[in-house]
Amino acid sequence: MSTSWADSVAKSASETAVSDNNSLRRPTRATYVPPHLRNRPASDTPNLSGPSPERTSLNGASGGSQWSQSSMGGGGLGGRTNHEMGRQSQVYGYAGAGRGGGGRWNNRIGGRNRREKEVNPFGDSDEADVTDHTFNEQENPGINFDAYEDIPVETSGENVPPPVNTFTEIDLGELLNQNIRRCKYVKPTPVQRHAIPIVLGGRDLMACAQTGSGKTAAFCFPIISGIMREQYVQRPRVARTVYPLALILSPTRELSCQIHDEAKKFSYQTGVKVVVAYGGAPINQQLRELERGVDILVATPGRLVDLLERARVSLQMIRYLALDEADRMLDMGFEPQIRKIVEQMGMPDRGMRRTMLFSATFPIEIQRLASDFLSNYIFLAVGRVGSSTDLIVQRVEFVQESDKRSHLMDLLHAQRENVAHSKQTLTLVFVETKKGADSLEHWLCINGFPATIIHGDRTQQERELALRSFKSGKTPILVATDVAARGLDIPDVAHVVNFDLPNDIDDYVHRIGRTGRAGKTGLATAFFNEGKSSLARPLAELMQEASQEVPAWLTRYASRAHYGGSKTRRYGGGRFGGRDFRREGSYGRNLDHYGLVGGNGSSAYKVPGNYGGGYAPGVASAWD
């Protein structure tokens, strides 16, 4: 019989307890209090002042050996099936039965006392209905699910766990369900329907799903639920080092903050503690936060490496690893750093942790790199991957460089008139360089259009201020480089203008995806001229796939363009372009091209360094 990770940890816990002189109380199966029952009134909490369970638990590096003796393969989280998990939840009063059943924040998880009161991330919103166990579709507008009705879904890999249609079909735990209701989510989006059972079923996942389709929750829910339901996890106790159980990596500071905010909402009152660490902000504050305890660490790669090198964070206990915007994380800019984090800094090997990679775009060459981090994974494609959603109306206009500003002005004037009597709408304008961003913002402001900017040369404080000012509508125009292209979820962005088109079609997909989110519609306008002729073909293809009107002049440009000049569709061909690279004939062979179907093995793909970044050689990076 295979030994699950949870079993081996539990066994170790009880063995350690016996071998010690019983001088300290330790958790055993009998005393286990799941995290979701810990945030309870003091009167129900035994031994609040007792010694920390971790005090004499695994010492230092020995925590790692717990991992190496155990197996997470096949059987899933702790080797249990969903069904078995359901049974276990009854044993522990899971499913929220235990109001008053156990500890509170100052029970230990993550290595420290938690005496601070948890701030309600939902503010003062009405709490009345969250304990009602239903997800009421009628009452809740949430998301336009009709937009997703006939979305194509493709999975590949062995024994794919079946999808679910409702949150109640998944045993996520009542406290998490309450938070889902507080978020006003009534049913899972397509990516959630498929991804959550896959990860809860113990499988690794590479998931492609369109922008704004709910990927954040798709990786957060199984992590939070998994941590809540598992056996008590003893962590090594090494001075000033913390041992998170889950790591979520994202490429930008703002996106990490956003994921952190979301994860905090989802984990409210579950006892699962989420901390964020990112560059450009004072590290001491982040260290203090970490010292208060951490179960899920959301981080940007650079700051994480810093924390690892200072030995303030250890990855030994990581059992869930999620890479958001995974293709970006594995392109040439980040890949060495990610490889170092995942393979050389003490994280349990693949197969010993659950690994999830998410993005809206997943080029084949990046899939191949990514597969190094995954074990017997499932590939999930929701929607036409590498494509944009049909919810976004895409327009492309031929505008010479010298005319771009006046053209933008015309658009903004028209927009102003259109929305004069309706709700304030936000416009996001993408430019290629930081300098270009500064100068355009200045020009807009002196011409009476309140604008702000975000790019990698601004201080983090300035960046955060700009984003707040934009979100609140105080400055309804945000001029941005690609640093704002991915992941940011700003509900009222009605219009994305590609003042300068990116060089990479995937960057275009992510940029326009800042509008048309969660089932809402949006508008994206691009200024095209000869300088971007290499983008003509992939752009025309993409627009066609999304049933957009392609101007005749763009089709002419596209027919003149040849593959060598740009990255065209790299997703394995076919209208539904999200393809598992393992299904391509090339899998297992050492390719000399990157899976261009119908292409000629473009030289653009033969040089790995040519991928990523989204800016031409010689152009300063727009990223951090």
Ligand SMILES: Nc1ncnc2c1ncn2[C@@H]1O[C@H](COP(=O)(O)OP(=O)(O)OP(=O)(O)O)[C@@H](O)[C@H]1O
């Ligand atoms: N089940 C749901 N019901 C209603 N709204 C949802 C649901 N899941 C997610 N959302 C909302 O949809 C929006 C988009 O979600 P999210 O930011 O996770 O998208 P994404 O797929 O990660 O996008 P991107 O590719 O741009 O990063 C968010 O505002 C989120 O709160």
